[in-house]
Amino acid sequence: MIVNVASIITDYFLIWQTLIVRAVSALLFVSVLALFQAGEATAEENRGILVINSNTAVKNYELAQAAFTANSAEIKAKINLGDSSVDIDTVKKQIRQVNPDAIYAIGSKAYLLAHDIAEDRKIIFSSVLNWQRLPISENSYGISNELSSGMQLMTYRYLFPKLKKIGLIYSEKFNKEWLSGAVETATDVGMEIVSMPIAESAELTSALEKLLPEVDVLWLISDPIVLADQESALEIFSQSAAMKKPVIAYAEIFSTLGATLVISADIATMGLQAASLSKDLLEHKKVLQPVADPAGSYIMLNMKKVKEYGLDLNNEALGSVNQIIE
Incomplete structure (x- = not known):
């Protein structure tokens, strides 16, 4: 039997070549997998x-x-x-x-x-x-x-027990359902909400002229139509001051405009x-x-306005006030 040495060598060479290619492929696969997993780990880390x-x-x-x-x-x-x-x-x-x-x-x-x-x-x-x-x-x-209507009304009632008729301007688009709950809460604590809806900010001035003479206090709520811009806020406080009607507001910024009482969320x-x-x-x-709704409150009371408007204040409630403006 004649052995073809060249053929045997060629066969061994092809076998080794195949094994090397497979080994390299496996190493590349492991490397790519490791990189992919590292990328996943980094993304998860971030x-x-x-x-x-x-x-x-x-x-x-x-x-x-x-x-x-x-x-x-x-x-x-x-x-x-x-x-x-x-x-x-x-x-x-x-x-x-x-x-x-x-x-x-x-x-x-x-x-x-x-x-x-x-x-x-x-x-x-x-x-x-x-x-x-x-x-x-x-x-x-x-x-x-903004705090819940119940929280605000109870605080106001505690501080000013004799002022019971609250005026409120709102838009039905944003606060119709909210108002329904507020009216019910006010009734439960012996107060009355007199509300006036507006559909656009241009109606604000006439609404204030009609509402303010009929109420003891104006309740300013979060409503993007009522408070469409800075001019709207200034109009509200200007008319209220002219008629000596206190304003209850929901954010600290309104204290600078003359709000008598600010019941805001604790930051x-x-x-x-x-x-x-x-x-x-x-x-x-x-x-x-x-x-x-926010869980905590921060109460600011403007004593200047209290004295200016001659409001009856429950002095026993002052312990619940966080900041008094003299």
Whole structure:
């Protein structure tokens, strides 16, 4: 039998070549898999919450962020839109890098930006006046900046037990259902709400002229048609002052315009609530109320207005007031 050495050598060479190719392929596959898994780990590492603050120089915004940060372990990055170096491209880049599960937006500017460029993410907002005017999607959640009607009415009733007829201007588009509950609550505590609806901000002046003479006090609520702009707010306080009618308001900013009583949400508590809400969302728990009422309050009383209008104040209730303006 004649053995073909060359043929045997060729066969061995082909076998080894095949084995080497397979080994190299296996190594490449393992390497690619490792890189892919590392990428997945990095993405998972970066997931969590991105905080976007409209402007940390604003005291209330900074307080909300501090409370949120102290109660959340899932924060991966923070963006301050008050920083002049931050623009939309910067925010987009940060979102790509962090790949957050959710965004905590503090203030209207932060929420609107997050909604426009990251609508597929869950967005939790707080510190937003008149949140009903925001574009709300199925991924929108938040803490209302306004306390429940019952909380406000009970506080007012406690401080001023003799003033019982409350005037309220509202739009049916935004507050029809809310008003129904407020009227019922007022009746329960021995008060009466005299309401006047308006369909557009141009009707505000005439509504004030009709309503103010008929009531003891004006209750200013969160309504984007009633408070369409700064001029609307100035008109409300101007007419009320001219008729010596006290104004109850829901945000600290109105104290500078002459509100007699401001019953606002406690900012730190809202930050804590937002942190709790974001935790539930990250854990995929069912959220029954996408926009929750604030849990804590901060009460400001303008004693100048109390004396100017000759109001009967329950001095025993002063212990519940956080700040008195002399």
